Amino acid sequence: xxxxxxxxxxxxxxxxxxxxxxxxxxxxxxxxxxxxxxxxxxxxxxxxxxxxxxxxxxxxxxxxxxxxxxxxxxxxxxxxxxxxxxxxxxxxxxxxxxxxxxxxxxxxxxxxxxxxxxxxxxxxxxxxxxxxxxxxxxxxxxxxxxxxxxxxxxxxxxxxxxxxxxxxxxxxxxxxxxxxxxxxxxxxxxxxxxxxxxxxxxxxxxxxxxxxxxxxxxxxxxxxxxxxxxxxxxxxxxxxxxxxxxxxxxxxxxxxxxxxxxxxxxxxxxxxxxxxxxxxxxxxxxx
Amino acid sequence: xxxxxxxxxxxxxxxxxxxxxxxxxxxxxxxxxxxxxxxxxxxxxxxxxxxxxxxxxxxxxxxxxxxxxxxxxxxxxxxxxxxxxxxxxxxxxxxxxxxxxxxxxxxxxxxxxxxxxxxxxxxxxxxxxxxxxxxxxxxxxxxxxxxxxxxxxxxxxxxxxxxxxxxxxxxxxxxxxxxxxxxxxxxxxxxxxxxxxxxxxxxxxxxxxxxxxxxxxxxxxxxxxxxxxxxxxxxxxxxxxxxxxxxxxxxxxxxxxxxxxxxxxxxxxxxxxxxxxxxxxxxxxxxx
Numbered sequence: 001x002x003x004x005x006x007x008x009x010x011x012x013x014x015x016x017x018x019x020x021x022x023x024x025x026x027x028x029x030x031x032x033x034x035x036x037x038x039x040x041x042x043x044x045x046x047x048x049x050x051x052x053x054x055x056x057x058x059x060x061x062x063x064x065x066x067x068x069x070x071x072x073x074x075x076x077x078x079x080x081x082x083x084x085x086x087x088x089x090x091x092x093x094x095x096x097x098x099x100x101x102x103x104x105x106x107x108x109x110x111x112x113x114x115x116x117x118x119x120x121x122x123x124x125x126x127x128x129x130x131x132x133x134x135x136x137x138x139x140x141x142x143x144x145x146x147x148x149x150x151x152x153x154x155x156x157x158x159x160x161x162x163x164x165x166x167x168x169x170x171x172x173x174x175x176x177x178x179x180x181x182x183x184x185x186x187x188x189x190x191x192x193x194x195x196x197x198x199x200x201x202x203x204x205x206x207x208x209x210x211x212x213x214x215x216x217x218x219x220x221x222x223x224x225x226x227x228x229x230x231x232x233x234x235x236x237x238x239x240x241x242x243x244x245x246x247x248x249x250x251x252x253x254x255x256x257x258x259x260x261x262x263x264x265x266x267x268x269x270x271x272x273x274x275x276x277x278x279x280x281x282x283x284x285x286x287x
Numbered sequence: 288x289x290x291x292x293x294x295x296x297x298x299x300x301x302x303x304x305x306x307x308x309x310x311x312x313x314x315x316x317x318x319x320x321x322x323x324x325x326x327x328x329x330x331x332x333x334x335x336x337x338x339x340x341x342x343x344x345x346x347x348x349x350x351x352x353x354x355x356x357x358x359x360x361x362x363x364x365x366x367x368x369x370x371x372x373x374x375x376x377x378x379x380x381x382x383x384x385x386x387x388x389x390x391x392x393x394x395x396x397x398x399x400x401x402x403x404x405x406x407x408x409x410x411x412x413x414x415x416x417x418x419x420x421x422x423x424x425x426x427x428x429x430x431x432x433x434x435x436x437x438x439x440x441x442x443x444x445x446x447x448x449x450x451x452x453x454x455x456x457x458x459x460x461x462x463x464x465x466x467x468x469x470x471x472x473x474x475x476x477x478x479x480x481x482x483x484x485x486x487x488x489x490x491x492x493x494x495x496x497x498x499x500x501x502x503x504x505x506x507x508x509x510x511x512x513x514x515x516x517x518x519x520x521x522x523x524x525x526x527x528x529x530x531x532x533x534x535x536x537x538x539x540x541x542x543x544x545x546x547x548x549x550x551x552x553x554x555x556x557x558x559x560x561x562x563x564x565x566x567x568x569x570x571x572x573x574x575x
Contacts, residue, residue: 049385071387085379089301090294101290102386110290146382 002027002154002186003048007057010043017043019209020057025188025202027153030180032197033190035206036278041190042158044206048188049079049156062153075103078147079156084139088132092123092142095131096149103150117145121175137168144175154186155179162192169193194270203270205277212277217270224276225268229253232262288396291388295371295400309367313360313412316476320352321419328352328484332530339520346424347520350513351534353416355481357409358505361443362451362475364408366468368401369451373464394569398452398562405444413440416512425516435511435547442554443504449561450500456568479505486533497538500557503550509536510547 003025010018018040025031035041046052047059050070058065064072086095096114105113118127121141126134131142140160147155157176161169173196180187189200197203198217205213205220213220229241229249233256243249249265300306328348329341372394375383383393413436421427428436458464476482479501485493496502514536517527531537538545545553 051381051384074385074387077385079382079385081382085382087294087298087379089298094294094297098290098294099382099386101288102383102388104387150386 001025003031003059003061003188005044005048005057005059008044008047008054008059009056010040010047010052011055017209018047018054021206021209021211023204023211023214025154025186027186028180028184029201030177030187030199031189032200032203033188033206034197034203034274035190039206039278040209041206045156045158045188045190049077050074075150076153077156078150078152078154080140080143080147080158080160082158082162084131084143086131086139086142086146089130091130092127092134092145093118095142096146099146100149105150113149113151117148120148120179121145135168136164137171140164140168140172141175144172144179148179152185154188156188158190159192160189161196194274198270205274207278213273220273221268221270225272227268228266230264230266231256231260233259234261235259236261288392291393291396292400292403295397296403298371299368299400299404305367309364309408310411312363312472313356313408314415316356316359317353317412317415317419320356321349324352325349339522342424343516343520346420347513347517349423350420350425350516351509351536352481353419354508354512355476355479355505355535357412357416357440357508358443358479358501359476359481360409360412361405361440361504362447362479362501363472364412365401365405365444365447365451366471367408368404369397369448369455370461370464370468371401372397372452372455373458373461376459377461390569391566394452394566398448401451402444402448405448406440409444410440413508420512432511432515436508438551439504439507439511442507442551442558443501445558446500446504446554449558449565453561453565453568456565475501478502480535481505484533485535485538496535497540500554502535502538503545503553506535506537506545507547507550509534 001024003023005021005023007020007022008018009016009020021040021044033041033044043052047054048061048066050066050073053067058067060066061073062076064076066073086092087098090098093114096117097110100110100113118124121144123138123141123145126138126142131139134142144155144160155176160176161172164172176187176189177199179185189196191197201216203213203215203217203220204211213224215223227243227246227249229243229252231239231241231253233239239256241249241252243265246265246267253260253263325345325348328351329345332348333341333344384390417428417436454467455464458467478496478499480488480496485496485502488496513534514531517530517536522530532539
């Protein structure tokens with residue numbers, strides 16, 4: 001396991017932001033960490049990225065304890081923060097050089113690393129422009145380039161596509177997926193967009209500092225939401241059924257075959273899973 | 288480290304408007320003095336110096352006061368440079384803290400770049416002052432005097448930087464630091480005994496000035512830029528001593544009178560003290 005979190009607790013004064021959570025992240029996987037604002041996502045990420053000291057429990061990244069060996073962890077991880085935080089008055093290239101030097105890169109090695117990440121993120125067109133003058137999508141590419149400057153094993157992305165237009169979102173997302181698939185990089189993602197999470201290997205949903213669910217997208221859908229069967233009869237009556245299993249639909253359709261004018265099966269989505277687990281939201285259930 | 292220092296310098300000097308107004312602030316204090324204050328101050332001692340030309344008196348006074356403005360410039364220019372730490376802390380610092388670069392090295396980088404900026408900016412003020420004094424009839428500086436001026440400039444900037452470094456460790460928000468900055472900018476000229484000579488102030492305030500490091504930067508500059516001209520006027524020793532104490536060329540601690548070496552050691556000592564306390568406070572902060 002590349003990341004292991006055991007009984008992690010973080011309190012701010014008397015408020016427990018994270019209440020003893022456990023999870024693991026497998027090497028090479030795409031891992032999504034979902035939760036509403038204030039659920040404890042950022043706190044957990046800040047502990048894993050050595051920015052915050054936990055109150056109790058342990059967290060290891062690549063076998064290194066984040067509290068006792070922070071520098072080893074820092075060499076293994078690259079982070080794309082929610083907000084763009086490079087120097088606006090410097091060019092992308094200058095920014096990358098400064099950040100690269102923080103990892104002990106100098107001279108030719110530094111130049112090579114900068115050139116390499118610019119190429120990997122297709123940032124060549126704007127590498128010589130000041131960061132402050134870039135568009136949202138260009139900034140994100142530059143941010144990802146910065147996160148990759150020391151060839152980390154794990155990439156943390158904190159809502160990387162929030163605030164981007166759909167096309168740019170798709171481009172950024174494609175870039176992230178390529179990094180994960182082609183380079184075998186482990187990606188730790190938080191996002192608000194369920195369709196992005198749907199492509200991950202593992203999803204963990206955190207709510208009010210506790211883990212509510214963990215599994216593949218399919219497992220979560222199976223366990224935490226139901227499919228809906230909608231039937232419209234010949235005389236215009238609409239009937240809605242909650243299906244425990246999708247195949248249950250056959251029996252109901254068989255039974256009412258004579259009256260049916262229209263049949264629709266709506267499969268549960270991750271949105272439903274998320275809402276069910278975080279709000280106790282109920283589907284429009286009738287029968 | 289080299290890259291980080293380069294970054295801080297680029298960020299400072301690329302902000303052209305900021306550099307321009309920092310320069311302007313320094314030049315304006317010098318101009319204000321030349322236009323308004325010089326005659327006023329010269330009038331104050333003319334009565335005591337009989338048989339000395341008004342031009343010579345004015346030259347001495349110019350040396351005394353402009354030395355003070357350069358000392359003030361060491362602080363005001365360092366203020367802008369030190370603000371970088373506070374700005375970064377609100378903005379990009381977490382991006383630094385997720386890298387293995389140690390906090391100590393990072394701070395060292397900030398300090399070195401702020402000192403370089405301070406040297407460039409207040410160096411400009413010093414050069415302007417020296418040129419003005421030469422043009423108004425002052426003697427050309429010898430190598431030794433130039434060396435003493437550079438030493439004073441360096442120690443002055445170091446001392447200013449150490450005080451502001453300590454402040455950046457205590458003041459967390461950018462707004463608070465900028466308000467504090469205006470406050471310091473206003474007070475510093477008085478605290479260093481520049482706008483009003485120490486001899487005209489009540490003894491309590493005079494004590495504050497005597498203990499304040501920047502006053503010693505000013506005192507060291509005065510000893511190089513004004514004392515030689517003062518001695519040449521041929522006034523009796525008692526009058527010279529009195530003028531020295533009145534204008535803060537030297538300070539009196541009881542029977543002891545400060546000199547160049549004493550002030551230099553005081554600047555180094557207080558700088559070490561402020562840096563140490565700052566580092567200690569910094570270690571306790573949230574980010575590791």
